[in-house]
Amino acid sequence: MAAQSVGRRERVRQATLAEIRAAARRLLIEQGSQAVTINAVAREMGMSGPALYHYFAGHDELVGAxxxxxxxxxxxxxxxxxxxxxxxxxxxxxxxxxxxxxxxxxxxxxxxxxxxxxxxxxxxxxxxxxxxxxxxxxxxxxxxxxxxxxxxxxxxxxxxxxxxxxxxxxxxxxxxxxxxxxxxxxxxxxxxxxxxxxxxxxxxxxxxxxxxxxxxxxxxxxxxxxxxxxxxxxxxxxxx
Amino acid sequence: MAAQSVGRRERVRQATLAEIRAAARRLLIEQGSQAVTINAVAREMGMSGPALYHYFAGHDELVGAxxxxxxxxxxxxxxxxxxxxxxxxxxxxxxxxxxxxxxxxxxxxxxxxxxxxxxxxxxxxxxxxxxxxxxxxxxxxxxxxxxxxxxxxxxxxxxxxxxxxxxxxxxxxxxxxxxxxxxxxxxxxxxxxxxxxxxxxxxxxxxxxxxxxxxxxxxxxxxxxxxxxxxxxxxxxxxx
DNA sequence: TAAGAATACTTAGAGGCATTAAGCAAACAT
DNA sequence: ATGTTTGCTTAATGCCTCTAAGTATTCTTA
Missing domain, CATH: 1.10.357.10 (Tetracycline Repressor, domain 2)
Structure with missing residues (x-):
């Protein structure tokens, strides 16, 4: 039934994860490490604040990723x-x-x-x-x-x-x-x-x-x- | 009339400045650089928040000092x-x-x-x-x-x-x-x-x-x- | 296919930080 | 004695992290 081994849901999730990390990197490059905050990253991709906690346990984990x-x-x-x-x-x-x-x-x-x-x-x-x-x-x-x-x-x-x-x-x-x-x-x-x-x-x-x-x-x-x-x-x- | 060249006022000010820097250092040693915040330093010495702005223009200047x-x-x-x-x-x-x-x-x-x-x-x-x-x-x-x-x-x-x-x-x-x-x-x-x-x-x-x-x-x-x-x-x- | 469950997101809110503004009281200078 | 300067206070703005509660969408499955 699954045309792919991982399932659509998981694929979307991985894509969002990648997008988050990319947004964080963009902020780092353009405004320095200080600018890489949960809120700013979320804002950067049109999501609002706490949504990121569905992808990372907190700021430290995002930084680690x-x-x-x-x-x-x-x-x-x-x-x-x-x-x-x-x-x-x-x-x-x-x-x-x-x-x-x-x-x-x-x-x-x-x-x-x-x-x-x-x-x-x-x-x-x-x-x-x-x-x-x-x-x-x-x-x-x-x-x-x-x-x-x-x-x-x-x-x-x-x-x-x-x-x-x-x-x-x-x-x-x-x-x-x-x-x-x-x-x-x-x-x-x-x-x-x-x-x-x-x-x-x-x-x-x-x-x-x-x-x-x-x-x-x-x-x-x-x-x-x-x-x-x-x-x-x-x-x-x-x-x- | 000045028994000392700098004046009492200035002496007290210098003492407070030294105390602030000492409190900042204590916080750094005990809790890491992240803990050295304007608010925490002020709290550390029984002053409240914005008082420190009479001694340092802002966080960066305190850090520099x-x-x-x-x-x-x-x-x-x-x-x-x-x-x-x-x-x-x-x-x-x-x-x-x-x-x-x-x-x-x-x-x-x-x-x-x-x-x-x-x-x-x-x-x-x-x-x-x-x-x-x-x-x-x-x-x-x-x-x-x-x-x-x-x-x-x-x-x-x-x-x-x-x-x-x-x-x-x-x-x-x-x-x-x-x-x-x-x-x-x-x-x-x-x-x-x-x-x-x-x-x-x-x-x-x-x-x-x-x-x-x-x-x-x-x-x-x-x-x-x-x-x-x-x-x-x-x-x-x-x-x- | 119609619940039921999981998922993705939202707003609200607590608590901390930097910083500015406004105000009060003590110390100083004249 | 008075007026200014100085040291501090609280209030308020806006940002941050992170938790809680609620809604809508999607998946699962009976």
């Missing part, structure tokens, strides 16, 4: 950047993923800032869409790095060189995630990640524009410094 | 850390300043996050207390680095190695601030600053606690990597 959207979009962009190089070439694939991440960040400043520079809002449950999408995002990089390690291990510090505190924390993390890399390798990866990600956070938080209004070259320099630590050959961006 | 307080306190802490080493020893003084900055950040997480991870609120006028105090803070590091450079120049990249975009932006910055350092030296300083500051931002934004619940050692490692780039000898923290 929108954030998850952004994470998924960013993940897709990063995967596309990665896949612009053939499967075996882990070096170019990683650099492509990093560049895609920044490109998405600078072409979607409001969204990136919303995701990463948010005041770490309410206690986040590990099974919320936001956290799920966040882990998927991390996964893209972690997987590629793990494959890189397996195909061509990069140089790591000697076991004794690692500070005991860092070692034990990495040990706990490796055990918890079941990642196959030795702690020394994770350490190298994390220090690269911290530099890259920290730079991006500062760019989006406008903490550096007093000296660098345009950070493209600074980012490339960061990549050039990071690449050899992962045993990669740095290559300039393909669009140069 | 509190931020300036934090900047000043952080600046004093950094200066103290710097001055725990004699005036001529620029290396230890710089490391001391960096460590003091992190110590203040981790012992005042709410305040540091408020200052540095804020959504870069309203358009900031360059003469606001917040911006003034912010520049004073930067100045502490810049001055010490400039003295270091003059007393013992650190290695810099050859002029041709600098990306033209980076070079021209640094040129503009150097000209605007009238700092006496060559652009290559500023470049080294900035890349060190970005790493240090980016790490701190990520720590306070809780972006790294999924792997590093305790980042003390990670920070020291960052210092150890940065020190040689400024021609400094890294020395472990004094409290070890």
């Amino acid at each position: 929108v954030t998850a959207d952004f994470f998924r979009e960013l993940t897709a962009a990063v995967e596309a950047g990665r896949d612009s190089h053939p499967p075996g070439e882990h070096g170019p694939r990683l650099l492509g993923a990093c560049r895609a991440m920044r490109r998405w960040a600078v072409t979607h400043r409001a969204e990136f800032g919303w995701v990463f520079a948010s005041p770490i809002t309410a206690e986040r449950r590990p099974d919320s869409p936001r956290e799920l999408a966040g882990r998927d995002f991390e996964q893209v990089f972690l997987e590629e790095v793990a494959e890189l390690w397996r195909s061509r291990p990069f140089p790591v510090p000697a076991p004794g060189e690692l500070h005991p505190s860092i070692r034990s924390q990495l040990r706990a993390y490796a055990d918890a995630t079941g990642m196959g890399l030795p702690v020394e390798a994770i350490h190298v990866v994390m220090s690269c990640w911290i530099r890259l990600y920290g730079l991006l956070c500062m760019e989006v938080l406008n903490q550096l524009d007093f000296v660098y209004p345009d950070m493209e070259a600074v980012f490339e320099e960061c990549l050039r410094e990071i690449a050899p630590r992962l045993g990669l050959d740095y290559e300039g961006p393909s669009d140069l | 509190v931020t300036a307080d934090f900047f000043r306190e952080l600046t004093a802490a950094v200066e103290a850390g710097r001055d725990s080493h004699p005036p001529g020893e620029h290396g230890p003084r710089l490391l001391g300043a960096c460590r003091a900055m992190r110590r203040w950040a981790v012992t005042h997480r709410a305040e540091f996050g408020w200052v540095f991870a804020s959504p870069i609120t309203a358009e900031r006028r360059p003469d606001s207390p917040r911006e003034l105090a912010g520049r004073d803070f930067e100045q502490v590091f810049l001055e010490e680095v400039a003295e270091l450079w003059r007393s013992r120049p650190f290695p810099v990249p050859a002029p041709g190695e600098l990306h033209p975009s980076i070079r021209s932006q640094l040129r503009a910055y150097a000209d605007a601030t009238g700092m006496g350092l060559p652009v290559e030296a500023i470049h080294v300083v900035m890349s060190c600053w970005i790493r240090l500051y980016g790490l701190l931002c990520m720590e306070v934004l809780n972006q790294l606690d999924f792997v590093y619940p305790d980042m003390e050692a990670v920070f020291e490692e960052c210092l150890r990597e940065i020190a040689p780039r400024l021609g400094l000898d890294y020395e472990g923290p004094s409290d070890l």
Whole structure:
């Protein structure tokens, strides 16, 4: 009897959900995160106020859903950047993923800032869409790095060189995630990640524009410094 | 007739201003930045609502004043850390300043996050207390680095190695601030600053606690990597 | 196909926040 | 002693979140 597996009702509901998130995003882009309120979103789409509570339990959940959207979009962009190089070439694939991440960040400043520079809002449950999408995002990089390690291990510090505190924390993390890399390798990866990600956070938080209004070259320099630590050959961006 | 130069009235006013900022800070620490509202602050000190508008033009100005307080306190802490080493020893003084900055950040997480991870609120006028105090803070590091450079120049990249975009932006910055350092030296300083500051931002934004619940050692490692780039000898923290 | 149930939405309302306006009382200046 | 300035109050507007109650539409099913 059902021409489609989900039923018309559910389809309409999903469409409305998508429309709500789109309206919220529009408000974010055009008027800033402060403007993304339940009332404003409802108004934006011709509904009035409390109707949205049929779709989201409250403001926080709406925010979380929108954030998850952004994470998924960013993940897709990063995967596309990665896949612009053939499967075996882990070096170019990683650099492509990093560049895609920044490109998405600078072409979607409001969204990136919303995701990463948010005041770490309410206690986040590990099974919320936001956290799920966040882990998927991390996964893209972690997987590629793990494959890189397996195909061509990069140089790591000697076991004794690692500070005991860092070692034990990495040990706990490796055990918890079941990642196959030795702690020394994770350490190298994390220090690269911290530099890259920290730079991006500062760019989006406008903490550096007093000296660098345009950070493209600074980012490339960061990549050039990071690449050899992962045993990669740095290559300039393909669009140069 | 005035026994004191400022007059009793003005003194009382200043005391009330200080009390307001203190109440705002208490709310921030105990209930988060969201709780710092005009009404809540007024209630906190037994006044009712609109009274605060005799002291601050609005919510934004109150926020700015509190931020300036934090900047000043952080600046004093950094200066103290710097001055725990004699005036001529620029290396230890710089490391001391960096460590003091992190110590203040981790012992005042709410305040540091408020200052540095804020959504870069309203358009900031360059003469606001917040911006003034912010520049004073930067100045502490810049001055010490400039003295270091003059007393013992650190290695810099050859002029041709600098990306033209980076070079021209640094040129503009150097000209605007009238700092006496060559652009290559500023470049080294900035890349060190970005790493240090980016790490701190990520720590306070809780972006790294999924792997590093305790980042003390990670920070020291960052210092150890940065020190040689400024021609400094890294020395472990004094409290070890 | 005619109830009955679920769904989508509405308005009303409580309580909080930012901010302006109007007013009162104490402190100050002359 | 008087008039002004200052510190505060309450009232009121308009926005926000969120709950409650009610209506209409759609789906289900007997």
